[in-house]
Amino acid sequence: MTRGSVQGEDTREGGSNAPERAEAVRKDDDNAVDDAGDGENAGEESGGETGREAGGETEGAAADELGGETGGKAGDEPSGETGGQASDEPGGKPGDDPREKAPPAEAAGEALTETPDRRPRRARRVLRLTAVGLALLLACLAGAGYLYYEHLNGNIQRDALNLGDSKVAAPTPNAAGQTPLNILVIGSDARDSEENQQLGGARETFGSTPLADVQMLVHLSADRSNMSVVSMPRDTLVEIPKCTDPDDGEVYPASDGRVMTNQSLGHGGPGCTVATWQELTGIHIDHFVMVDFAGVVSMADAVGGVPVCVDANIHSRDGQGHGSGLKLAEGTHPVKGEQALQWLRTRYGFEDGSDLARAKAQHMYLNSMVRTLRENATLGNPNKLRRLAEEATAALTVDPGLDTVKKLYDLSDELRRVKPERITMTTMPNRYVGARVEPTEDAEQLFRLVREDIALDGKDAKKKPDPEPTAPADPADPDDELAVQVRNGTRTDELGAAPGRANTVAGLLVDQGFAKAVADSSVLPSEDRTVVRYPSTDLEGDARRVAEVLGIPAGSVLRSTEVSGVTLVVGADWREGTAYKAPEADDSTPESAEALNGADDDACMHVDPSFTWS
Numbered sequence: 001m002t003r004g005s006v007q008g009e010d011t012r013e014g015g016s017n018a019p020e021r022a023e024a025v026r027k028d029d030d031n032a033v034d035d036a037g038d039g040e041n042a043g044e045e046s047g048g049e050t051g052r053e054a055g056g057e058t059e060g061a062a063a064d065e066l067g068g069e070t071g072g073k074a075g076d077e078p079s080g081e082t083g084g085q086a087s088d089e090p091g092g093k094p095g096d097d098p099r100e101k102a103p104p105a106e107a108a109g110e111a112l113t114e115t116p117d118r119r120p121r122r123a124r125r126v127l128r129l130t131a132v133g134l135a136l137l138l139a140c141l142a143g144a145g146y147l148y149y150e151h152l153n154g155n156i157q158r159d160a161l162n163l164g165d166s167k168v169a170a171p172t173p174n175a176a177g178q179t180p181l182n183i184l185v186i187g188s189d190a191r192d193s194e195e196n197q198q199l200g201g202a203r204e205t206f207g208s209t210p211l212a213d214v215q216m217l218v219h220l221s222a223d224r225s226n227m228s229v230v231s232m233p234r235d236t237l238v239e240i241p242k243c244t245d246p247d248d249g250e251v252y253p254a255s256d257g258r259v260m261t262n263q264s265l266g267h268g269g270p271g272c273t274v275a276t277w278q279e280l281t282g283i284h285i286d287h288f289v290m291v292d293f294a295g296v297v298s299m300a301d302a303v304g305g306v307p308v309c310v311d312a313n314i315h316s317r318d319g320q321g322h323g324s325g326l327k328l329a330e331g332t333h334p335v336k337g338e339q340a341l342q343w344l345r346t347r348y349g350f351e352d353g354s355d356l357a358r359a360k361a362q363h364m365y366l367n368s369m370v371r372t373l374r375e376n377a378t379l380g381n382p383n384k385l386r387r388l389a390e391e392a393t394a395a396l397t398v399d400p401g402l403d404t405v406k407k408l409y410d411l412s413d414e415l416r417r418v419k420p421e422r423i424t425m426t427t428m429p430n431r432y433v434g435a436r437v438e439p440t441e442d443a444e445q446l447f448r449l450v451r452e453d454i455a456l457d458g459k460d461a462k463k464k465p466d467p468e469p470t471a472p473a474d475p476a477d478p479d480d481e482l483a484v485q486v487r488n489g490t491r492t493d494e495l496g497a498a499p500g501r502a503n504t505v506a507g508l509l510v511d512q513g514f515a516k517a518v519a520d521s522s523v524l525p526s527e528d529r530t531v532v533r534y535p536s537t538d539l540e541g542d543a544r545r546v547a548e549v550l551g552i553p554a555g556s557v558l559r560s561t562e563v564s565g566v567t568l569v570v571g572a573d574w575r576e577g578t579a580y581k582a583p584e585a586d587d588s589t590p591e592s593a594e595a596l597n598g599a600d601d602d603a604c605m606h607v608d609p610s611f612t613w614s
Contacts, residue, residue, distance in 0.1 A: 162274050184215065189213045226424070230427075236439065241275050245268040288399050300340035309604035313614065327613075335365075368601070426596075441526065471541075488501040
């Protein structure tokens with residue numbers, strides 16, 4: 001056989017030796033792959049880069065982006081450039097016939113020596129195999145990202161948002177169509193696990209009904225420029241409304257009089273704590289987040305050390321064994337894990353040993369944690385973020401509006417936009433009633449500022465007038481059929497009640513056509529401002545009508561379960577005369593709220609000298 005005939009047979013399709021030649025080429029190409037990936041280069045491309053993605057950045061991305069970027073790559077590349085190469089290159093251009101390109105017999109020797117087509121084809125095949133391998137790897141990583149995302153979602157515990165019968169209307173959007181966001185943060189003292197029992201102490205309480213020992217309302221302004229936090233002491237006396245557990249239908253009757261607010265958690269769950277807050281404050285709550293002892297420790301560990309300050313050596317332990325066990329030297333120290341929990345729980349040794357001192361310490365910790373997260377870029381570190389995601393999702397119980405990682409991420413993204421200097425921590429103004437406390441008039445002022453989305457730091461830009469409130473669903477009854485009770489609330493801490501005010505104002509209403517207006521002298525409340533209260537939405541229209549006739553602003557028409565019908569309380573701002581003149585609004589934060597700015601890194605807890613050590 002001549003060399004020319006060999007060349008001709010090699011280039012003809014369907015030749016008798018075609019399968020053997022194809023197999024030889026494949027083996028040759030396999031060797032080429034080995035050569036291309038030989039030794040160190042193969043380890044770098046396949047093991048190094050892939051290892052870095054799978055073990056480092058990609059693992060972080062699974063927690064951070066939750067399958068987003070990785071999943072996108074897996075979905076895009078196989079059908080894009082790689083797919084194009086796989087479909088176009090092997091067959092050449094349509095219509096080409098390999099037999100037409102066969103070299104003439106006299107050039108066969110040169111053709112066998114140079115083999116010009118083999119090296120480019122081999123290189124292209126290597127690229128194809130590499131691209132397919134990478135596509136498969138990315139697909140696997142995308143699947144892993146999805147599974148990890150679902151794993152985190154599965155960590156989260158869920159509970160109903162509001163177990164009460166009454167609802168508070170959502171705030172009216174501002175001129176730009178934006179609405180504020182209110183989240184109730186609850187710290188549970190549940191001792192329902194060995195770890196919680198060990199951290200919480202009090203062995204005799206194991207398995208008992210949990211208490212909401214920490215309650216903080218986080219208010220994010222409508223324009224997302226500022227954040228306000230209001231803590232309520234756990235021993236605040238409130239009326240807990242009737243709550244119904246949606247899981248088993250069990251009904252928890254309303255409390256018989258006022259009880260400590262921390263008991264609300266035992267009336268069906270965190271949704272009853274939400275209902276209690278809404279009844280007391282008139283603030284619409286959008287979400288809740290609850291965490292227990294073990295959750296605080298694990299999240300504090302994941303966040304890392306948070307600097308806190310004491311003005312003297314402290315050991316929170318008395319002769320009877322009471323106290324959190326916190327032991328710190330004077331000055332600033334980073335706390336994390338169990339020590340962070342001790343700081344957050346300490347009463348004995350801080351100031352007067354009350355829940356008010358504990359709330360102040362909690363505010364300092366939270367402010368410092370926000371600054372730490374921002375300054376140290378913890379949220380930008382994939383491994384730290386993954387750990388924080390693991391611990392946070394396993395530690396939290398949330399309402400259905402926050403029950404996925406994406407929802408929690410979106411919320412945290414909104415919260416982190418607020419700069420520390422626009423964060424204000426406060427404690428609900430209160431006064432002692434025996435060993436307990438109750439809200440004061442300043443508390444209502446604080447609640448009003450939150451309801452009206454007024455920044456507690458006093459740095460609000462001049463706001464555009466809010467739009468008129470939406471019309472009530474149930475319009476007012478005719479004036480002569482509308483029943484109104486009038487109470488004298490003109491009493492203050494310095495002045496007694498102005499005599500006869502309820503009768504005088506009730507007479508004004510009768511003269512205006514409200515034939516069923518009567519004075520109620522059975523109670524003598526104390527109100528700084530004149531208000532009209534109503535118990536349910538079907539009476540909102542009636543209450544607004546009464547306010548309109550007397551010139552009382554719409555912002556002073558409030559829903560309340562403390563009344564059984566439309567009730568006008570004549571406040572200290574209307575002690576005399578027959579014409580009501582609304583006072584200029586005081587939009588400042590009461591001094592009794594003990595406001596602490598989020599950027600204040602000089603704050604330091606005062607230590608009770610009886611709890612110091614040397």
